[in-house]
Amino acid sequence: MSTDPMPSRLASNGAVEAYAIELGLPPVTFDEAGRIDLVVDGIPLAFCIVDGSEPLLWIGCEIGAVEDHDRAANTWLLKSALRSWARYGGKLGVDQTSGRAVLHVILVESRVSETLLREVVPTMMDDARMLKAALEARRFDDPPDTDTDPRPTDPTTTAPQHGAIFG
Amino acid sequence: MADASDVPAERSRIERQTVLEFLARLSLNLGDHCDRDEDGAITFTFDEGRELSLFHVEETGQLVCEVEIALVEALEDRQLSDLLALNMAADWTGTGVLAIGGAGETVVYITSIVVQENDAQSLDAAIGSVMTAAGMLSSLLEPSTGARASADPAPMSIA
Numbered sequence: 001m002s003t004d005p006m007p008s009r010l011a012s013n014g015a016v017e018a019y020a021i022e023l024g025l026p027p028v029t030f031d032e033a034g035r036i037d038l039v040v041d042g043i044p045l046a047f048c049i050v051d052g053s054e055p056l057l058w059i060g061c062e063i064g065a066v067e068d069h070d071r072a073a074n075t076w077l078l079k080s081a082l083r084s085w086a087r088y089g090g091k092l093g094v095d096q097t098s099g100r101a102v103l104h105v106i107l108v109e110s111r112v113s114e115t116l117l118r119e120v121v122p123t124m125m126d127d128a129r130m131l132k133a134a135l136e137a138r139r140f141d142d143p144p145d146t147d148t149d150p151r152p153t154d155p156t157t158t159a160p161q162h163g164a165i166f167g
Numbered sequence: 168m169a170d171a172s173d174v175p176a177e178r179s180r181i182e183r184q185t186v187l188e189f190l191a192r193l194s195l196n197l198g199d200h201c202d203r204d205e206d207g208a209i210t211f212t213f214d215e216g217r218e219l220s221l222f223h224v225e226e227t228g229q230l231v232c233e234v235e236i237a238l239v240e241a242l243e244d245r246q247l248s249d250l251l252a253l254n255m256a257a258d259w260t261g262t263g264v265l266a267i268g269g270a271g272e273t274v275v276y277i278t279s280i281v282v283q284e285n286d287a288q289s290l291d292a293a294i295g296s297v298m299t300a301a302g303m304l305s306s307l308l309e310p311s312t313g314a315r316a317s318a319d320p321a322p323m324s325i326a
Binding site for chain 2: 068070071079082089096101
């Protein structure tokens with residue numbers, strides 16, 4: 001095992017460490033797979049480096065389990081897919097392997113900073129809390145009329161090109 | 168000499184002009200197949216009736232594209248679930264978002280194009296990509312294929 005951190009992990013490492021401290025969490029660092037798993041206010045929150053031609057930082061919040069045949073829940077999730085975090089390239093989807101709804105955003109790793117995390121993550125977490133509570137209570141009324149603008153206005157966001165983020 | 172605060176406004180004006188020229192050209196080329204409302208948004212159909220709408224957002228100079236994919240009532244439960252899996256598979260849907268449109272129970276594919284100066288050609292290419300993505304999404308939902316979201320969605324898991 002190399003003792004030298006990959007250069008691509010430096011930017012995110014410092015930013016996420018600082019952000020975790022700000023949240024009042026114990027010190028964190030990326031594991032060998034380039035991943036950090038936290039639980040913030042009961043919401044699982046993961047940071048994962050995605051290696052590629054341009055390394056990316058994937059940030060995901062788990063919302064809860066959704067069955068394939070749960071039409072009401074799936075419809076509501078699709079209605080909720082346009083929200084404020086979408087401007088950062090964030091998406092709401094369901095992982096077919098685990099059957100869990102996940103809110104996630106992908107940032108260009110080299111541009112990640114504590115400032116950017118402070119802007120993006122709380123927005124995601126706020127929505128994740130709301131979505132999780134609604135899903136658990138099966139309260140599938142129309143999503144609150146927040147910023148439904150899907151335009152990604154931040155140039156530090158992008159989508160991954162290929163390959164699995166988690167093995 | 169303009170100070171720094173003038174730059175964004177000037178850039179926005181250039182982008183706006185590029186978009187307007189593009190929309191005008193598109194409108195012209197499409198002729199009777201294209202509707203243009205009083206706000207400048209245009210809508211046209213392709214692929215045997217699929218509707219694509221373009222809205223220019225003046226504040227950012229971006230062009231937002233919306234393509235109707237399917238009526239929710241026409242989808243099976245599993246297909247709704249598949250759409251959510253595809254929405255997570257950002258590797259091929261890019262920055263687009265699959266969502267149910269606010270105006271009705273229609274699944275739409277929404278994406279935006281960052282307009283560059285004097286870059287009408289890239290607008291052509293970008294809109295072509297949107298149409299291609301919409302076609303792929305629609306084909307995945309065709310009953311005959313029975314396809315799951317098998318367009319290699321990244322198996323992201325938080326667990």
